[in-house]
Amino acid sequence: MLTDPTEQAFIAALERHRDGLGRHCAYLLRSPADAEDALQDTLLRAWRYRRSLTADDPRPWLYRIATNACRDLQTRRDPPCSSLEDEPSEPAAPRDQLPEVQALERETVEHALLAALRYLPPRQHTAFVLRDLLCCSSRETAAALSISVPAANSAVQRARTALRTRLDRDSVDWPALSAPA
Incomplete structure (x- = not known):
């Protein structure tokens, strides 16, 4: 003891x-x-x-x-990235079952975000996770990454911009998520 x-x-x-x-x-x-x-x-x-x-x-x-x-x-x-096409797909839920449709749409968005996150550089990925998913402050994010607060804020902004760009581009062509830009 x-x-x-x-x-x-x-x-x-x-x-x-x-x-x-x-x-x-x-x-x-x-x-x-x-x-x-x-x-x-x-x-x-x-x-x-x-x-x-x-x-x-x-x-x-x-x-x-x-x-x-x-x-x-x-x-x-160093695991290789897997394609969303490699994952077994389930048939779409009927439109008349609204809760299932909402769950499927939410999962689709989550998969798209996870796929887009793969392409972020490690510092941007970590900064985004700390700030936007774990709700850490700028100071805490900077300390966790051993960088300055402005550098942490910049990494978060670059991550958000890169994610928006990738998700906007891929929203029309979902299979393109599996191929790096």
């Missing part, structure tokens, strides 16, 4: 942020198994380097560790 109050406080902080870190890893890696591996690696790295934490709020520091763990895992595994 730990008796050091600072270690107990650190463990409590890890527990507070664990779910958010897990979502962050899942968004970046797009695989539940890989996300769990990256989360475990994040928690281990955080524990090892807990004495290097100098800020009062460990959230940006933890997200930077998680981002690096995800990038390291991607580098080691």
Whole structure:
């Protein structure tokens, strides 16, 4: 059992942020198994380097560790992009069943967004996930990426622009999502 109050406080902080870190890893890696591996690696790295934490709020520091763990895992595994055409398709829901149609349309939008996200550079992808999916502040995003706040804002804006461009271009020709530009 730990008796050091600072270690107990650190463990409590890890527990507070664990779910958010897990979502962050899942968004970046797009695989539940890989996300769990990256989360475990994040928690281990955080524990090892807990004495290097100098800020009062460990959230940006933890997200930077998680981002690096995800990038390291991607580098080691480097999975190829798969086409949406490779995935088994289900027949479209009848128009008279409105809830199913809405669910299908939502899934289509989600698939299109996930496919478009594949083409973003790693920094833009991470910045977009942190800001727009995990609702982190500009400061937290910058700290997680180890860059300045203006650079983080710029990365988010470039990501949004690239996503809009890709989604607008591909909205007419959905199969083009599988081919890089």
